[in-house]
Amino acid sequence: MKFRMWMVVSGLLVVYLAVGLWTTSVSSKPVDIAGSALSSGQQGSMALERTWRQLRLPWENWEQIPGFLPKSSNSVYVSVEPQQSVYQPQDVSALLHFASAGNTVIFAVSQQDAVLQKLNVSVNPISEHTVRTLSGPHKKWSNTSFTTADELNGAGLQVAQKLWRDGQGNVLGAVFKQGNGSMVLWAAPSVWENGTIDKGDNFQFVWNLIGNRKVFWDEYGHGLSSQSLIKWMFHGWRLLALILFILALFLYLYKNLWRFGPVRNPQLEPPMQGTDFMDALAWQMTRPALRRNQYEHLVPLVQKRLAQHGRYRGVATIEAATKWIEARRAPELSAVWQAWMKLADAGYQAKRWREFLKLTRTLLKQAEDYREESTDSEARMGHEVRHTK
Incomplete structure (x- = not known):
């Protein structure tokens, strides 16, 4: 069989698409409703999303891998009770890079997670109780109403910029400086839930934590991913590579199919x-x-x-x-x-x-x-x- 360049190009394109299909995970619905903004149950966070949209503030349910987060600053990525095995080391690195660009990453978990391990922090169980008071940096909340059965611990807390403690002295939250942004760990996910967001000063606390910024709400961590092949192909450097490929293909077709050479004078054209x-x-x-x-x-x-x-x-x-x-x-x-x-x-x-x-x-x-x-x-x-x- 005669060697042809179009065979090589077609083979490379097939390999490219195969890698895209292999690296993208596709799921139809979340497998865990706790902390999901798509859930109206007691442990969901739809109430917060609806309130945010009624205030006409930017909100996006993020269903992609963290590596696809935009590099713009002054945004916040919130992940409430993600599945323990979802976030891989490359995802943690992407979140740290996102925070370093001037954004905030908030992780509210009640179990050990890859992000906590990266910051050398652990979640330890304590007796379940209702948090009525919460003391933090520059402010003390005296009318909160949510339950917790965990606290933050570990050597990593020694380098934290800020800590939040309940009335019993348990560390429920910590802020870590990360480049131009910050990483926030929180051990009481219930404050974000539909059943408690409207009680006491809970919403005011969440508002103070997030601020008037665009919210990327983590749904990828709940098992929901719309990581389609098209989005994988058109992200970052792949978009530039695809544009160059299309341009090269156009030039090839123009040269070999449509352009037959300069027009010659018919009187000078010899007979075939x-x-x-x-x-x-x-x-x-x-x-x-x-x-x-x-x-x-x-x-x-x-x-x-x-x-x-x-x-x-x-x-x-x-x-x-x-x-x-x-x-x-x-x-x-x-x-x-x-x-x-x-x-x-x-x-x-x-x-x-x-x-x-x-x-x-x-x-x-x-x-x-x-x-x-x-x-x-x-x-x-x-x-x-x-x-x-």
Whole structure:
């Protein structure tokens, strides 16, 4: 099989799409409703989302991997009770990069998570109780109403910029400086839930934590992902690569299919003869499905061309073509003619098709050369006869 560049390009494109399908996870619905803004249950967070939208504040339910978060600043990414095994090391790195760009990442969890491990913080169980007071940086909340059964612990808290403690002294929240932004860990997810967001100062506390910023609410961590192949292809550097690929494809098609060269003056365009004619015809004949039919037309065409060289006005036959070739008294031309006749008499043979085309080109090229020499000789002879008279 002949090597062609379009095969390589098609193969690379297939591999590209296969990698995209392999790396993208597609799911139809969340498998865990706790902390999901799409859930209206007691543990969901739809009430907060509806309130945010009624205030006409920007909110987006984020169903992509964290690596696709925009790099703009002054936004907040909130993840409430994500599944424990969803976030991988590359996701944690993407969240840290997002925070470093001037954004805030809030993780409200009641179990150990990859983000907490990265910050060297753990979630420890304590006796379940209702938090009525909450003391934090620059403010003390005395009318909160949510329950918790966990607290934050670990060596990482020593480098935290701010801490929130309940009335019993348990650390429920911590703020860590991350580049131009911050990472916030929170051990009481219930404050974000539908059943408690409207009690006491809970909403005011959440508002103070998020601020008047665009919210990216984590649904990817709940098992919901619309990580489609199209979004994977058109993200980041892949979009530039795809644009360059389309541009290269357009230039290739323009050069090979639509542009046949500069327009030439018809008066200077020579008639199609010999090799030029056979090159164009041979290209068409290389189509495997048409070869047998084209062979049946090629043999009489060659006979006709040779008979025309001999100025034979009758039917173009093998005898007429042979008579003209023998009259040339050229051993090389005769040898090519005999080899061509042997293949022509044998009929169409798929295995010897290219050999037959090559012999045809050679035969017509040599016949064209000998015809021109014969024409020149006849012209000189005619000139001498007229000069003698």
